[in-house]
Amino acid sequence: MIETKAGSFTPEPRLLINGELVDAVSGRQFDNINPATEEVLGQVADAGHEDMARAIAAARRAFDETEWSTNHVLRQRCLEQLQEAIEAEREDMRAELVAEAGTPIMVTYSAQLDSPMEDAFRWPAKNIDQFPWERQLPDGEAFGIHSRRLVVKEPQGVVGAIIPWNFPFEVTANKLGPILATGNTVIVKPAPDTPWNATRLGRLVAERTDIPAGVVNVVSSSDHLVGEDLTLDPRVDLISFTGSTVTGKRIMEKGAATLKRVFLELGGKSAMIVCDDADFAAVLPAAGAACMHAGQGCALQTRILLPRSRYAEGAETLQAIMENIPYGDPTDPGIVQGPQVSAKQRDRVMSYIQKGIAEGANLLVGGRRPAQFDKGFFVEPTLFTDVDNSMTIAQEEIFGPVLAVIAYDDDDDAIRIANDSSYGLSGGVFSASGDRAMAIARRIRTGSISVNGGIWYGADGPYGGYKTSGIGRQNGTEGFETYLETKLVGLAG
Ligand code: NAD
Numbered sequence: 001m002i003e004t005k006a007g008s009f010t011p012e013p014r015l016l017i018n019g020e021l022v023d024a025v026s027g028r029q030f031d032n033i034n035p036a037t038e039e040v041l042g043q044v045a046d047a048g049h050e051d052m053a054r055a056i057a058a059a060r061r062a063f064d065e066t067e068w069s070t071n072h073v074l075r076q077r078c079l080e081q082l083q084e085a086i087e088a089e090r091e092d093m094r095a096e097l098v099a100e101a102g103t104p105i106m107v108t109y110s111a112q113l114d115s116p117m118e119d120a121f122r123w124p125a126k127n128i129d130q131f132p133w134e135r136q137l138p139d140g141e142a143f144g145i146h147s148r149r150l151v152v153k154e155p156q157g158v159v160g161a162i163i164p165w166n167f168p169f170e171v172t173a174n175k176l177g178p179i180l181a182t183g184n185t186v187i188v189k190p191a192p193d194t195p196w197n198a199t200r201l202g203r204l205v206a207e208r209t210d211i212p213a214g215v216v217n218v219v220s221s222s223d224h225l226v227g228e229d230l231t232l233d234p235r236v237d238l239i240s241f242t243g244s245t246v247t248g249k250r251i252m253e254k255g256a257a258t259l260k261r262v263f264l265e266l267g268g269k270s271a272m273i274v275c276d277d278a279d280f281a282a283v284l285p286a287a288g289a290a291c292m293h294a295g296q297g298c299a300l301q302t303r304i305l306l307p308r309s310r311y312a313e314g315a316e317t318l319q320a321i322m323e324n325i326p327y328g329d330p331t332d333p334g335i336v337q338g339p340q341v342s343a344k345q346r347d348r349v350m351s352y353i354q355k356g357i358a359e360g361a362n363l364l365v366g367g368r369r370p371a372q373f374d375k376g377f378f379v380e381p382t383l384f385t386d387v388d389n390s391m392t393i394a395q396e397e398i399f400g401p402v403l404a405v406i407a408y409d410d411d412d413d414a415i416r417i418a419n420d421s422s423y424g425l426s427g428g429v430f431s432a433s434g435d436r437a438m439a440i441a442r443r444i445r446t447g448s449i450s451v452n453g454g455i456w457y458g459a460d461g462p463y464g465g466y467k468t469s470g471i472g473r474q475n476g477t478e479g480f481e482t483y484l485e486t487k488l489v490g491l492a493g
Pocket of ligand 1: 164165166189191192224225227228243245247250251265298348397399
C-alpha cells in the first residue's frame, strides 16, 4: 500500500490479458514517477511486442467466438457492474491519480475523476436500451424482386484504445463505456506516465464483472512502439486515440495499410473571446482555468481575445489573476496547478516560453521554473500580452500553464482570429448579451464551445474536434456511432 497526503492506495502492477492478470512475458517492469516529488512510486509491467500480440489475439477471439458482440443484456449488466466497481474504489483512484499524474486533488473532484465517474458506464449502459440498433427503410422493388430493407448497426470488432497521461481516467472511461456498450472488444494501452489507472480498471474488470475473458485487455508498456502494434495489426479494426496531433497523424499513416477506422481526439489551441460589453471582473477569472492541472488539458482556452478598446484594462485584470493562481503540491486541497507530468513536458513548456520571448511577446507574469521547489516538474503560471496570433505561442499547443492575450478590433475580427488556427477543439465567448455571444459561438469552427461560462461536458454529449483536433466524436449517441459499422440488409419476399 502507498500512503500519500491525498490518501492511500494499492496499485495494480499486472497486465490484463485474456481475462488473467499477468506479468509481462519478459518479467520486465518500469518505474512510475511522482511528478511532484520526482520519487519512484512503484512499478508496473513493461509489456513487449509478444504481450501485445497475445492481447490482440485474445480480443480477436473474444469478439469472434463469444456472445459479447450480440448480447445486449450481458453488456448492460457488465457495464453496471463496472460502474459499481469504480465507485467503490473512488478514493483510492483519487489518491493514485494525484500521485501518478500530479493532478491537484481539487481537480479530481471535477474533470479528473468525479465528473466522468458520474455516468461513465451508467449512461452507455442505459443507452443500450435507447439506441436505434435497427431501422426499416421503405420496401424496395428492383430487378423484379420485392424486398424488405433493414439498416443494422453492428460493432466494429477489435478496438485499440490508446490513452494519454493528462486525464487518464476520464479518457479511458469515455472510451471503454461506448466501446463495450456497442459490443466491441478492446486492448487498452495507457500512457507510460500514468499506467496504474488503467491497470486498476483491468483488475476491476477481471475481479468485479462478468465481462468474458479477452473482451477487455490492458497492456502497459514503456515503449510507444508496442502501442504502435495496434495500428499495424490486421486483427485490430479501429484505433481510438487521444493525444497529440503528431501521433494522431502517425497512427493514420500506420493504419492506412490495413484501412483502420480511426477515432482521433487530438490537440487544441482554443480561444476565449471576451466581448467589449462583458464585465471583465466577473468573467476574466475563467481565464485562470487554463492553469488547471498545469495547463495539461486539450480543451483549455489558452488564447484570450480582448477588444483593443479595453485591452490595457483586461491585461491588468489578467495579470492579477495569473499572479494569484495557487500552484504547488497537488495534495494540497487549495492548489489548482500542480507540476507538469514529466521533465520532458516541463522542458517542452519552457522552450515554448523562450520562443514567445524571442518572437516579441511581452512576458507579464511567470515564465520560469519556480525557485521555491527543489523537486518536481513545476512551471510558473505564465502570462504573455501583446501576442500576435501568428506567433508560435498562439499557434501551437503548449500543454502548460501559459496564456496568450491577443487584441482584436470588432466581433468579425475576433472570430477571424479564433478561427485562424489549425486546431478546432473548443473555445468560449463572453458577452453581456446572450444573443451576441451565441451568434459568435455559431461562427467558431470548433467541436465544442462554452457560451457565457456554460458547461458542455457529459457522457451524453458528443465531444471531438474540427480540423487537426480530430476525427469523430466520443460520448453521446454519436459516440456509439463511432464504434459501429452499418449493414444494409435486403430481405426478399
Ligand atoms: P502522445 O500523443 O505521443 O502520447 C499519447 C499516447 O500515445 C501514449 O499512450 C503514447 O504511448 C501513445 N503513442 C505514442 N506514440 C505512438 C505511436 N507511434 N503509436 C501508437 N501509440 C503511440 O503525447 P506525448 O508525447 O506524451 O505528449 C506530447 C504532446 O501531446 C503534449 O505536449 C500535448 O501537446 C499533446 N497531448 C495532447 C493530449 C490531448 O488530450 N489532446 C494528451 C496528451 C498529450
